[in-house]
Amino acid sequence: MAPAFSTEGEARLKKLLGRYPDRRAALIPVLHLASREFGFLSREVMEYVAGRLGLPEAYVLTTATFYTMLPKRPLGRFHVQVCVNVACHLRGADGIVEHLERRLGIGPGEMTEDRTFSLEGVQCLAACGTAPAMQVNDDYYEDLTLAKVDEILDALRSSAGGAA
Amino acid sequence: MSLPPTVANAAPGRGHLLRLAPGESVVTLDRHLALGGFSAVRKALVMGPQAVADEVRRANLRGRGGAGFPAGVKWGFLPKDSPKPRYLVINADEGEPGTFKDRYFLERDPFPMLEGMIVSAYAIGAKTAYLYVRGEFVKPIAMLERAVEQLHRGGYLGKSVLGSSFGLDIHVHPGAGAYVCGEESALLESLEGKPGRPRNKPPFPAVVGLFGCPTIINNVETMACVRLIADVGAERFVAMGLPKDGGPKIYGLSGHVKRPGLYEAPMGTPLRKLVYDFGGGTIDDRPIKGIIPGGSSTPVLGSEHLDVAMDFDSVKAAGSMLGTGAVTVFTEGTCAVRLLTRLAAFYAHESCGQCTPCRDGTGWMERVVSAIEEGRGRPGDCDLLLSIANQIMGNTICALGDAAAMPVIAFVERYRAEFEEHVARGGCPFEGGHGHGHGHGHEGGNP
Ligand SMILES: Cc1cc2nc3c(=O)[nH]c(=O)nc-3n(C[C@H](O)[C@H](O)[C@H](O)COP(=O)(O)O)c2cc1C
Ligand code: SF4
Ligand code: FES
Numbered sequence: 001m002a003p004a005f006s007t008e009g010e011a012r013l014k015k016l017l018g019r020y021p022d023r024r025a026a027l028i029p030v031l032h033l034a035s036r037e038f039g040f041l042s043r044e045v046m047e048y049v050a051g052r053l054g055l056p057e058a059y060v061l062t063t064a065t066f067y068t069m070l071p072k073r074p075l076g077r078f079h080v081q082v083c084v085n086v087a088c089h090l091r092g093a094d095g096i097v098e099h100l101e102r103r104l105g106i107g108p109g110e111m112t113e114d115r116t117f118s119l120e121g122v123q124c125l126a127a128c129g130t131a132p133a134m135q136v137n138d139d140y141y142e143d144l145t146l147a148k149v150d151e152i153l154d155a156l157r158s159s160a161g162g163a164a
Numbered sequence: 165m166s167l168p169p170t171v172a173n174a175a176p177g178r179g180h181l182l183r184l185a186p187g188e189s190v191v192t193l194d195r196h197l198a199l200g201g202f203s204a205v206r207k208a209l210v211m212g213p214q215a216v217a218d219e220v221r222r223a224n225l226r227g228r229g230g231a232g233f234p235a236g237v238k239w240g241f242l243p244k245d246s247p248k249p250r251y252l253v254i255n256a257d258e259g260e261p262g263t264f265k266d267r268y269f270l271e272r273d274p275f276p277m278l279e280g281m282i283v284s285a286y287a288i289g290a291k292t293a294y295l296y297v298r299g300e301f302v303k304p305i306a307m308l309e310r311a312v313e314q315l316h317r318g319g320y321l322g323k324s325v326l327g328s329s330f331g332l333d334i335h336v337h338p339g340a341g342a343y344v345c346g347e348e349s350a351l352l353e354s355l356e357g358k359p360g361r362p363r364n365k366p367p368f369p370a371v372v373g374l375f376g377c378p379t380i381i382n383n384v385e386t387m388a389c390v391r392l393i394a395d396v397g398a399e400r401f402v403a404m405g406l407p408k409d410g411g412p413k414i415y416g417l418s419g420h421v422k423r424p425g426l427y428e429a430p431m432g433t434p435l436r437k438l439v440y441d442f443g444g445g446t447i448d449d450r451p452i453k454g455i456i457p458g459g460s461s462t463p464v465l466g467s468e469h470l471d472v473a474m475d476f477d478s479v480k481a482a483g484s485m486l487g488t489g490a491v492t493v494f495t496e497g498t499c500a501v502r503l504l505t506r507l508a509a510f511y512a513h514e515s516c517g518q519c520t521p522c523r524d525g526t527g528w529m530e531r532v533v534s535a536i537e538e539g540r541g542r543p544g545d546c547d548l549l550l551s552i553a554n555q556i557m558g559n560t561i562c563a564l565g566d567a568a569a570m571p572v573i574a575f576v577e578r579y580r581a582e583f584e585e586h587v588a589r590g591g592c593p594f595e596g597g598h599g600h601g602h603g604h605g606h607e608g609g610n611p
Contacts, residue, residue, distance in 0.1 A: 019335040022375060027357035028340050032299070059357070066359035069299045069341030085261040086460055087418035089506050090494050123343065123510050124261035124460075125300060128418035128490065129425045138302040 076118030087128030229383030241370035260459035280387030362562035405431030458487025461567030463574035511568030539591035
């Protein structure tokens with residue numbers, strides 16, 4: 001089925017376009033919207049966005065591929081991004097990463113078979129004073145310990161409805 | 165789930181950038197008004213744009229985004245006679261590893277920054293301002309959009325700010341996860357919907373900026389300082405810091421300190437005071453091995469530098485940079501080589517690839533540092549690292565190249581024996597190899 005924004009998506013698009021004197025400037029916010037609505041930016045979605053903004057497809061492609069936060073592949077229902085930079089490293093990030101890998105059975109850049117979790121090592125999340133830190137979808141989790149990671153994963157799993 | 169960082173005002177009654185009361189998680193608009201909110205905008209509207217700009221110049225406010233360029237001087241670079249609209253763009257990309265200060269304003273206390281934006285836009289003659297926020301801050305972005313709507317409804321934004329003839333719109337714009345977009349010209353490219361590749365300068369953004377128009381780019385904390393200046397005046401602002409480097413500063417403490425967090429103190433507060441008085445000293449009182457004074461790109465210092473005053477000129481004189489004032493401390497027992505692998509990997513990942521020295525050099529440095537850490541280092545690798553870094557320095561379009569090279573040079577120079585030992589032994593000399601340095605993730609942190 002061809003992609004199409006939801007009613008709320010359309011309202012958001014209209015609002016975003018009103019912010020800039022130039023349509024291209026709305027591209028990144030609109031790509032964020034599209035990845036929310038369609039899960040990730042497939043070639044089809046990028047074509048759709050290009051059409052909606054009246055921009056050449058090449059503009060959409062070059063911009064989408066430059067930014068790590070614009071997903072070009074499907075992610076797990078919970079996308080776990082754990083910081084591996086200095087401040088977190090000093091506070092035990094390596095142990096957190098190992099623990100996540102063990103608990104989820106996947107490495108960075110991978111997704112669980114049931115598509116519930118995907119894992120990524122990321123750069124500083126601006127949570128260095130509450131390191132180690134990770135982000136799951138829109139939420140930050142800070143001052144992590146292994147026990148806290150277990151609690152978070154268990155809560156996410158049960159909210160996904162089942163013991164994965 | 166997300167906990168507030170330790171937030172403390174070390175000089176109550178003097179600076180008031182950090183205002184979160186104990187137990188409070190967000191400063192609402194009502195609370196902002198109760199704390200005298202919008203007095204700065206009201207005063208500015210009476211003073212007139214030129215007088216506000218003069219006041220900011222007299223306050224010797226140095227930009228809080230890292231480079232410390234005087235804000236008033238930057239504003240003065242705007243062309244006087246251009247018929248084009250002017251833009252104000254606020255850099256809320258906060259990506260410099262170690263730095264978490266702007267997040268405080270974005271997530272917990274946005275109105276001083278927004279008020280500073282109104283004052284600044286008025287002073288420079290901008291009718292539109294963009295707040296470019298790093299994309300990871302999804303919830304803060306939604307909150308900031310609501311805050312801007314509240315200001316519109318309250319008559320603080322829109323066609324007529326507080327009934328005056330000055331009109332302003334503020335738009336919140338999300339980034340998408342690229343550190344280089346914190347560099348001001350890359351940020352403009354990104355805001356225009358393009359890949360965030362830094363522009364060649366000159367022309368500088370003040371002359372040719374957003375959509376080809378004159379543009380002022382300032383940091384979030386800089387905006388909170390502008391508000392303070394308009395509110396209390398340049399003299400009092402200067403008295404909150406140093407004569408040539410005015411105002412209070414928000415310092416961040418991270419790494420192996422007992423009480424990491426954000427601390428507001430006069431510009432020029434000694435490092436020792438930050439680490440020992442505010443931070444409570446090091447975990448288990450271990451000796452300090454290194455201090456990264458202002459974000460990951462600033463050259464690492466040692467305990468012999470504890471008496472350095474944390475202002476732009478003093479830290480520079482000590483051989484490093486104040487940067488963002490984000491202090492990361494590490495103690496004896498930390499492997500310096502392994503720590504550097506994290507920084508080297510970061511810069512290699514974030515290079516935009518436009519300049520050969522930066523693109524190839526950052527990748528090369530990462531490979532050499534990792535090889536040393538993993539026991540595959542070769543004699544001469546230290547000199548190789550220094551030579552790669554020195555070939556990057558000063559030879560790139562933007563300062564990311566230098567930012568990648570400086571920590572490599574500083575680490576190799578300061579911990580050379582440790583690098584050589586890794587090479588000689590064919591591995592990490594620290595107990596437990598890669599496992600060391602763990603296990604205090606649950607200490608310190610929140611009050
Ligand atoms: C690679 C790189 C990343 C930067 N990241 C940021 C950032 O995240 N936030 C910021 O305010 N300034 C950042 N800067 C500095 C900006 O280019 C610019 O100097 C600053 O936003 C100006 O604001 P100020 O004058 O108020 O400090 C960065 C610079 C470079 C070279
Ligand atoms: S120095 Fe690096 S990040 Fe900056 S423009 Fe050149 S390649 Fe890009
Ligand atoms: S280093 Fe991990 S949040 Fe900054």
